[in-house]
Amino acid sequence: DDLFAVRRDGSIPGARLSLVVSDSGAVRCNGRRGQLTDRELLTARQLQRDLIKPVTQGLNLAPGSQSVLSYSVTASAGTARFSDSSAGQPAAFYQLAAFTREVARLRCHLAR
DSSP states (O other): OEEEEEEEEESSTTOOEEEEEETTSEEEETTEEEEOOHHHHHHHHHHHHHHHHHHHHTOBOOOOTTOOEEEEEEETTEEEEEETTOTTOOHHHHHHHHHHHHHHHHTSOOOO
């Protein structure tokens, strides 16, 4: 089963990303396959729990000025959208953005 999927886009090189995180620890970034560490898998499972409320509500936060990256996260309960500069983000959105970048770079060997 997939824990969640993230689509990231933006105005900088390498911004476009499709990331799918599986409960088995497998990860796909733009089709590239990788494997999460145990720590990363625990983080992903916690993120899934922390995202339940915003995705169930279908939270859609407008980008602020100076927005560079936008995100759409989908889990079994729904989808939420935000950008790196959205006002009023729950902590889980900041954590998801950092997790997405770390996994894309370290596990899928992408630039961003």
